[in-house]
Amino acid sequence: xxxxxxxxxxxxxxxxxxxxxxxxxAVTAVASAVVGVFTVVRSQSFxxxxxxxxxxxxxxxxxxxxxxPLVGFIGGGVIGAGAMDLIGVQRMRSRDMATGIVLGSATGxxxxxxxxxxxxxxxxxxxxxxxxxxxxxxxxxTIPLVVILSALTLAVIGLIYRxxxxxxxxAELTRARGINLRGVGLLFMIAMAVSVGLSSIAVGSIxxxxxxxxxxxxSVRLTNSLRAAMVLACVLGVLATWLGILFxxxxxxxxxxxxxxxxxxxxxxxxxxxxxxxxLSVVRRSLGWLTAxxxxxxxxxxxxxKVEV
Amino acid sequence: MTNSPVLEVDNVGLxxxxxRILDGVSFEIHGGEFTGLIGSNGVGKTTLxxxxxxxxxxxxxxxxxxxxxxxxxxxxxxxVPQKVVIDPDIPMRARDxxxxxxxxxxxxxxxxxxxxxxxxxxxxxxxxxxxxADHRVGSLSGGEQQRIFIAHALISQPKLLLLDEPxxxxxxxxxxxxxxxxxxxxxxxxxxxxxxxxxxNALLPVMDRIVYVTDGRAASGTTDEVVRxxxxxxxxxxxxxxxxxxxxxxxxxxxxxxxxxxxxxPTLTVD
Amino acid sequence: xxxxxxxxxxxxxxxxxxVAGVVGFxxxxxGSAFPAHAIPNGAFAGAAGANLIAVSxxxxxxxxxxGAALGIGAMSRRGRPDAVTALALVxxxxxxxxxxxxxxxxxxEIFSLLFGEILGVSSNEILPVxxxxxxxxxxxxxxxxxxxxxxxxPEIAAARGLRPQRIETAFLIxxxxxxxxxxxxxxxxxxxxxxxxxxxAARCFTNRTERAMLGSxxxxxxxxxxxxxxxxxxxxxxxxxxxxxxxxxYGIGRGYVVWHKTRVVHLESATSMELG
Numbered sequence: 057x058x059x060x061x062x063x064x065x066x067x068x069x070x071x072x073x074x075x076x077x078x079x080x081x082a083v084t085a086v087a088s089a090v091v092g093v094f095t096v097v098r099s100q101s102f103x104x105x106x107x108x109x110x111x112x113x114x115x116x117x118x119x120x121x122x123x124x125p126l127v128g129f130i131g132g133g134v135i136g137a138g139a140m141d142l143i144g145v146q147r148m149r150s151r152d153m154a155t156g157i158v159l160g161s162a163t164g165x166x167x168x169x170x171x172x173x174x175x176x177x178x179x180x181x182x183x184x185x186x187x188x189x190x191x192x193x194x195x196x197x198t199i200p201l202v203v204i205l206s207a208l209t210l211a212v213i214g215l216i217y218r219x220x221x222x223x224x225x226x227a228e229l230t231r232a233r234g235i236n237l238r239g240v241g242l243l244f245m246i247a248m249a250v251s252v253g254l255s256s257i258a259v260g261s262i263x264x265x266x267x268x269x270x271x272x273x274x275s276v277r278l279t280n281s282l283r284a285a286m287v288l289a290c291v292l293g294v295l296a297t298w299l300g301i302l303f304x305x306x307x308x309x310x311x312x313x314x315x316x317x318x319x320x321x322x323x324x325x326x327x328x329x330x331x332x333x334x335x336l337s338v339v340r341r342s343l344g345w346l347t348a349x350x351x352x353x354x355x356x357x358x359x360x361x362k363v364e365v
Numbered sequence: 366m367t368n369s370p371v372l373e374v375d376n377v378g379l380x381x382x383x384x385r386i387l388d389g390v391s392f393e394i395h396g397g398e399f400t401g402l403i404g405s406n407g408v409g410k411t412t413l414x415x416x417x418x419x420x421x422x423x424x425x426x427x428x429x430x431x432x433x434x435x436x437x438x439x440x441x442x443x444x445v446p447q448k449v450v451i452d453p454d455i456p457m458r459a460r461d462x463x464x465x466x467x468x469x470x471x472x473x474x475x476x477x478x479x480x481x482x483x484x485x486x487x488x489x490x491x492x493x494x495x496x497x498a499d500h501r502v503g504s505l506s507g508g509e510q511q512r513i514f515i516a517h518a519l520i521s522q523p524k525l526l527l528l529d530e531p532x533x534x535x536x537x538x539x540x541x542x543x544x545x546x547x548x549x550x551x552x553x554x555x556x557x558x559x560x561x562x563x564x565x566n567a568l569l570p571v572m573d574r575i576v577y578v579t580d581g582r583a584a585s586g587t588t589d590e591v592v593r594x595x596x597x598x599x600x601x602x603x604x605x606x607x608x609x610x611x612x613x614x615x616x617x618x619x620x621x622x623x624x625x626x627x628x629x630x631p632t633l634t635v636d
Numbered sequence: 637x638x639x640x641x642x643x644x645x646x647x648x649x650x651x652x653x654x655v656a657g658v659v660g661f662x663x664x665x666x667g668s669a670f671p672a673h674a675i676p677n678g679a680f681a682g683a684a685g686a687n688l689i690a691v692s693x694x695x696x697x698x699x700x701x702x703g704a705a706l707g708i709g710a711m712s713r714r715g716r717p718d719a720v721t722a723l724a725l726v727x728x729x730x731x732x733x734x735x736x737x738x739x740x741x742x743x744x745e746i747f748s749l750l751f752g753e754i755l756g757v758s759s760n761e762i763l764p765v766x767x768x769x770x771x772x773x774x775x776x777x778x779x780x781x782x783x784x785x786x787x788x789x790p791e792i793a794a795a796r797g798l799r800p801q802r803i804e805t806a807f808l809i810x811x812x813x814x815x816x817x818x819x820x821x822x823x824x825x826x827x828x829x830x831x832x833x834x835x836x837a838a839r840c841f842t843n844r845t846e847r848a849m850l851g852s853x854x855x856x857x858x859x860x861x862x863x864x865x866x867x868x869x870x871x872x873x874x875x876x877x878x879x880x881x882x883x884x885x886y887g888i889g890r891g892y893v894v895w896h897k898t899r900v901v902h903l904e905s906a907t908s909m910e911l912g
Contacts, residue, residue: 101722152669153836154890157883160829164879167751167826171873174747183747188733262825266726273719317734324730328723335720418795444795455665455788456839456848462788469785470798474777501843502788517792 065309077191077301084254085293087206091251092272093285098224104268107252109159110136112261115186116169129256133249141242189260189320209250216240259320270327274334296326370395371524371557377426385581392576392585394557401568402561404578410561443518447529453503459513460498466517488516508539528560540567566613648757651769652818653860657853658776659814660831666787672828675815677728678704680824683749684735701812709805752875756820768817775810826875833882840889855885
């Protein structure tokens with residue numbers, strides 16, 4: 057019994073913030089994992105990172121205006137997605153510079169909002185909450201909204217699954233089939249924005265990239281099948297999130313003098329470690345049964361031949 | 366012109382992933398000679414040039430420049446690589462890029478002397494680049510950039526200038542201009558030239574020697590010596606015919622044979 | 637605004653701006669966007685760690701910046717996959733947050749490390765900061781021409797024996813030095829705007845390399861001075877002003893380019909109309 061107690065500190069299973077955290081964590085991890093697999097396959101990690109910056113601005117601004125940060129995160133992300141669609145997502149060095157500078161201003165604006173947050177309201181911890189998440193203090197009434205948004209995101213991916221897959225490999229083929237390439241790209245960007253926004257309330261906006269890309273990148277390394285990758289990414293994401301919540305809860309007891317370590321730190325660390333482990337060839341070989349047609353080098357050229365849309 | 370060779374490639378070989386890329390390649394280049402390194406794409410020309418430059422080690426054989434084994438600091442070699450992409454946003458004028466050819470290896474921030482400026486001017490004149498000398502390097506056209514790279518390589522007065530497929534992406538008129546330019550600067554500046562190409566016809570008027578490469582093996586000599594059915598058949602390992610028509614050369618495999626490895630030579634150029 | 641403790645701030649701001657202008661010029665030239673993000677993130681973790689063990693933040697900044705720089709160098713030599721670099725970036729931030737949560741001063745410390753602080757450098761740190769600044773500038777000066785050629789045409793540089801890999805490592809170390817001394821003032825999340833904005837703007841105004849470098853320094857100085865001044869007056873974060881002003885300068889630069897192009901076109905068509 058003692059061993060169990062050490063691992064699951066007292067009150068873990070009965071604590072209601074923990075329940076909320078586990079649900080929100082799992083739901084957002086799943087959405088991020090599925091969207092993330094496509095993000096990695098389409099090599100749009102840069103866009104994902106850009107979205108987290110504008111989500112930061114949105115979240116901190118919403119906090120300032122007294123709106124729910126979730127709305128701010130998602131709103132900021134969606135506006136960013138629209139802007140990127142207008143500008144075009146083609147990577148070019150000059151465009152990278154320009155995008156970087158604009159995103160810098162967005163982050164600067166977030167800094168302003170966060171400063172105003174701390175001076176306006178008596179609450180401290182705005183910075184911590186927006187940037188690094190505070191999954192234990194989420195209002196339980198947001199759960200339905202989070203679940204619905206997550207389900208919607210998955211539904212959108214399910215809807216555009218085939219065109220999305222096709223356009224990831226060949227733009228011409230997609231157009232030849234009469235599919236609106238730009239529309240599919242935009243829809244996907246919005247799905248990315250929503251999933252980034254959702255994971256921002258769990259791990260904070262500047263760390264949400266980890267939930268988006270980490271489990272997805274690890275799974276894509278381990279399997280050639282897209283479906284298997286999505287399932288594996290969900291498993292990794294949810295595991296990392298739940299274990300992270302557990303460790304954060306426990307750390308409150310393990311480290312006597314402080315409030316424990318942030319949940320997001322544990323979640324990001326677990327994701328990082330799992331990605332590193334996925335690179336070990338011994339792991340890839342033992343998980344060989346996951347894939348239908350294994351390639352000798354273990355890389356996944358089929359999934360990574362990509363087209364920027 | 367001295368008798369000792371500027372460059373000696375001595376039985377050079379290189380394998381990669383089990384494939385023999387270069388096998389027993391040997392040739393010499395003497396001062397002031399214009400040599401064409403001819404072979405279809407992927408046959409190992411760039412690799413050979415990189416070995417000569419010291420950027421890659423051969424498995425066997427040796428490369429000697431002016432009698433001594435190669436060292437990167439020898440500065441006897443000038444190099445114009447195949448595809449140099451320069452961002453047009455980079456703030457550097459063509460003339461400044463040429464000037465870097467003089468002193469890029471120097472430390473510190475010294476100003477350039479009047480004499481050095483004159484040298485740059487002369488070099489720009491020699492490659493016919495004066496009218497765009499003050500434009501950004503990255504904003505020049507392919508042919509214009511080519512001249513600037515040649516000037517950059519030549520300004521430090523190397524004994525041998527290596528060019529990797531300089532004619533590949535140029536239109537026929539620019540090809541003629543660059544070939545004529547190279548021939549002219551070679552004799553003006555007493556520089557030997559080794560130029561790789563997959564098409565030999567544009568170079569026939571100016572080539573002193575040819576090194577013909579296929580499948581890792583090479584034959585070298587004058588054009589007349591090398592571009593003959595017997596020699597090339599031996600090189601390819603199967604019979605090929607060499608036809609000469611109106612001063613141009615056509616290399617053809619016998620009927621039934623796959624012309625694939627020869628088809629890379631767009632042989633007969635039509636003006 | 638110009639007396640007492642603010643004298644420190646102006647001195648430090650000036651050094652920060654000059655270093656950012658000089659080092660940033662090459663960051664932009666080499667397109668080193670990733671190191672410009674990653675090294676400051678490492679610096680943040682280092683400063684947070686130093687805070688925890690009651691060591692001077694400069695040491696934490698320096699050690700972790702250097703580690704991040706060398707790590708990036710090693711990874712890029714092995715052809716880094718994108719995901720590990722993005723994850724490492726984020727890992728550094730999470731680590732910094734964890735360090736800070738273990739100390740007592742969580743909120744204000746996080747804020748100033750991420751977004752900057754006018755008085756980010758205390759008076760007994762001015763000397764080390766100035767020394768680091770001089771080291772950066774001298775290093776860039778010594779390697780100037782090699783940096784230029786290896787940045788613009790690496791294959792040509794390699795053929796000349798200039799060793800682009802070594803120059804890259806040396807440059808990353810310089811960026812680490814520059815990061816160490818600039819992050820306290822501008823903030824880890826926003827310092828890259830100062831390293832990128834002014835140089836990107838400056839090169840819109842001139843074709844000549846030395847003038848572009850000089851312009852980069854001047855614009856960086858103006859940006860930082862205005863940011864310090866505005867931050868003093870409004871109490872809003874320095875990083876906010878730096879990022880916004882950097883973006884504005886960049887916008888002005890691009891606007892000038894467009895205006896110049898249309899002017900040239902008009903001149904040309906006017907001339908041809910006269911002749912024709």
